[in-house]
Amino acid sequence: MWFKGESPPRIAGIPRHQPRSLSRIAVNSPTSPVLPAQEQVTITVVIPTFNRSALLSRAIESVRRQTYPNWKLVVVDNASPDDTAAVVAEAMQRDGRIGYHRHDENIGMLANWEFAISRVDTDYFSLLCDDDYLLPDFFQAAVREIARHPEIGLCFGLTNVVDDDGKHLSVAPNEMATGYYPAGAGAAAMMTLQHPATPAIVFRTACFKAVGGFDRRSLYVADLDMILRVAFRYPVEFFEEEAACYVVHANNSFKDVTGWHPGLLNLVRNLKKLDAVEPAHVRKVFGSFSQHAVVPLFAQFLKSPIGKFNPDILLSACRCSIEMRQVSNTFLGLLLAVFRRIGWAIKWRWNHLLQIMAAMAAVLAGFRQPAQRGQDAPAKDMRRSAWVLAPFYWVGLAAFLVVFGMVEFAATYLLVKPLAKGGELLGRLRQRFLKSG
Numbered sequence: 209m210w211f212k213g214e215s216p217p218r219i220a221g222i223p224r225h226q227p228r229s230l231s232r233i234a235v236n237s238p239t240s241p242v243l244p245a246q247e248q249v250t251i252t253v254v255i256p257t258f259n260r261s262a263l264l265s266r267a268i269e270s271v272r273r274q275t276y277p278n279w280k281l282v283v284v285d286n287a288s289p290d291d292t293a294a295v296v297a298e299a300m301q302r303d304g305r306i307g308y309h310r311h312d313e314n315i316g317m318l319a320n321w322e323f324a325i326s327r328v329d330t331d332y333f334s335l336l337c338d339d340d341y342l343l344p345d346f347f348q349a350a351v352r353e354i355a356r357h358p359e360i361g362l363c364f365g366l367t368n369v370v371d372d373d374g375k376h377l378s379v380a381p382n383e384m385a386t387g388y389y390p391a392g393a394g395a396a397a398m399m400t401l402q403h404p405a406t407p408a409i410v411f412r413t414a415c416f417k418a419v420g421g422f423d424r425r426s427l428y429v430a431d432l433d434m435i436l437r438v439a440f441r442y443p444v445e446f447f448e449e450e451a452a453c454y455v456v457h458a459n460n461s462f463k464d465v466t467g468w469h470p471g472l473l474n475l476v477r478n479l480k481k482l483d484a485v486e487p488a489h490v491r492k493v494f495g496s497f498s499q500h501a502v503v504p505l506f507a508q509f510l511k512s513p514i515g516k517f518n519p520d521i522l523l524s525a526c527r528c529s530i531e532m533r534q535v536s537n538t539f540l541g542l543l544l545a546v547f548r549r550i551g552w553a554i555k556w557r558w559n560h561l562l563q564i565m566a567a568m569a570a571v572l573a574g575f576r577q578p579a580q581r582g583q584d585a586p587a588k589d590m591r592r593s594a595w596v597l598a599p600f601y602w603v604g605l606a607a608f609l610v611v612f613g614m615v616e617f618a619a620t621y622l623l624v625k626p627l628a629k630g631g632e633l634l635g636r637l638r639q640r641f642l643k644s645g
Contacts, residue, residue: 248278249278249332249351250280251276251278251279251332251333251334251347251350251410252279252280252282252327252328252330252334253282253333253334253336254282254284254324254328254333254334254336255283255337256321256324256335256337257284257285257338258286258288258314258338259288260288261288261290263338264283264292264296264338267339267340267341267342268283268295268296269299270342270343271336271342272303273342273344274345274348275345276351279305280307280330281305281307282309282324283306283307284311284320284323285308285309285310285311286314286315287311287312287313287315288310293310296308309323309327318424318427318430321335321422321424322424325416325421325422330413331412332350332354332410332411332412334347334407334409334410335406335407335409335431336452337407339455339457340405340407340453341407341452341455342407342451342452343368343450343451345450346449346452347410349447349449349451350363350410350451353447354410356445357443357445359443360388360412360443361438361443362409362412362415362435362439362442363409363410363444363445363446364408364409364410364445364451365404365408365448365451366381366448366449366450366451367404367405367407367450367453367454368453368454369405369454370453370454370455370456371455371456371457372455372456372457377456380402380405381404383401383402384397384398384401387445387446388444389444389445391439391441391442391443392440392485392486392489394444394446395440395444396488396489398435398436399492399493399496399497403432403436404435404446405452406431406435407451407453407454408452408454409435415438416438418441419482420478422434423478425471425474426471426474426478427471427474428468428471429468429472429475432475433471433475433478436475436479436493437479440482440485440489440490441482441484441485464508465500465504465505466505466508466518469521470524472501472524472525472528473524473528476494476497476528494533494534497528497534498528498534498538498541499537501525502528502529502538503541503542505522506525506542507542509522
C-alpha cells in the first residue's frame with residue numbers, strides 16, 4: 209500500500225533517477241497500430257492536499273513539466289492553514305490548465321480524496337499525492353499505450369521509490385513483467401509480485417466508475433481497492449518507462465501490517481461482489497493478502513500479545529481469513545512462521561528461552577514468597593504477568609484457526625462441491641428429459 213504520514217517539507221528539483229536494468233521478460237503483448245490524433249486524449253490530474261505547500265509546489269511543477277501537453281490539474285485543498293492557496297494561485301497565473309478548490313473546513317483525508325476524484329470530467333485521470341511527483345515522460349507513454357489498447361482500464365509505469373532527501377531506494381513494481389495483461393490476470397500479477405504505486409497510474413474514468421469508484425470505507429487501502437477492482441474487470445498495461453517518484457517518509461503511516469486493517473475487510477468484500485471474475489485470479493489475490501497482511505499480523509501478535517494490539521484490528525484480520533476462505537492457509541502460514549521463529553531463537557537467540565523460563569520461575573516464586581519491591585517493581589510485575597497471560601492468547605488464536613479451518617474444509621468439500629456437482633447432474637438430467645420429450 210502506498211500511504212504516507214506527514215513530513216517536514218523539502219523544496220527540491222525533480223531528479224531523474226537512474227532506472228534499474230530492465231531485464232524482465234515482457235508478457236505477451238498484442239500489437240496494435242498507434243492511432244492518430246493522440247492529442248485528443250486529455251488526462252485530469254487530481255492532487256488532494258493538506259498543509260504541505262512546499263511539497264505541493266513540487267508536485268504541481270512536475271505536472272507542468274510533462275512532455276505531453278493535453279492535461280488539466282485540479283488541486284483540492286482540505287482547509288490548509290498554511291499558504292497553500294497562495295502557492296496554487298501563483299501556479300494558476302502561470303498556467304491556465306490548473307484549477308483549485310478549497311473546503312471551508314477539514315473533511316478528512318479519505319473524504320477529500322473522494323471529492324477530488326469526483327471533480328474529474330475527462331475520459332482519463334491520474335491521482336497524485338501532494339508529496340509525490342511525476343517524471344516528464346509519464347503521460348506521453350500512457351497515451352501511447354491508450355492508443356494501442358483503448359480497451360484497457362488502466363495503465364502504469366515504473367515508480368522510483370525515494371526518501372525525503374531524494375535518495376533512490378528501489379523501483380516498483382520490481383518483479384512484475386511489463387506488457388499487456390487480460391482482465392483479472394493483471395490483478396493477480398500485481399498482488400503475487402508487487403502492485404504499482406498510485407501516482408504512476410492513469411485510470412480510464414468510465415471503467416473506474418463502472419466498478420464502483422472510490423470507496424473510503426477501505427481506509428488506508430482505498431487506493432489499492434480501486435486499482436484491483438479495475439484490474440479484475442478490465443485489461444491493464446504495464447509500460448517500462450519511469451512514470452513517477454514515490455516519497456517514503458521516516459514517519460510513514462503505513463510502516464507495518466496493522467495499516468492493512470480494518471480496511472482490508474471492506475476491500476475483500478468489494479472484490480467478492482464483482483461479476484464474471486476468474487476464481488483462480490481471486491484465489492491468488494486472497495492468498496497474497498493472507499500471506500502479506502494476515503499471517504504477519506498474527507505473528508506479531510504472538511510475539512507481543514499484551515498491550516500493543518487493537519482488538520478490532522485482530523477481529524478484522526480473523527474476519528478477512530473467513531471471508532477469503534484462507535483460514536487453513538493462514539493457519540499453515542502462521543505455523544511455519546512460528547517454526548521459523550523457534551528455529552531462529554534456538555540457533556541465534558537461545559538465551560531468550562532461558563529468560564522466559566527465568567521470568568516464569570520468578571513469577572511463581574513471587575506468588576510463594578513476595579520479594580522486596582523497588583521502584584521498578586510494578587513494571588517488572590507487568591512484564592512477568594504478560595508472559596503468564598501470553599499462552600492463553602496463543603491458545604485462543606490457535607483454537608480459532610483450527611475450528612474455523614475445519615469449518616472451512618467441511619463447507620468446501622462436504623457442502624459446496626457436492627452441491628455444485630449435484631447441480632451439474634440435475635442440469636444433465638433436465639437436458640436429457642427435454643431431448644426425450
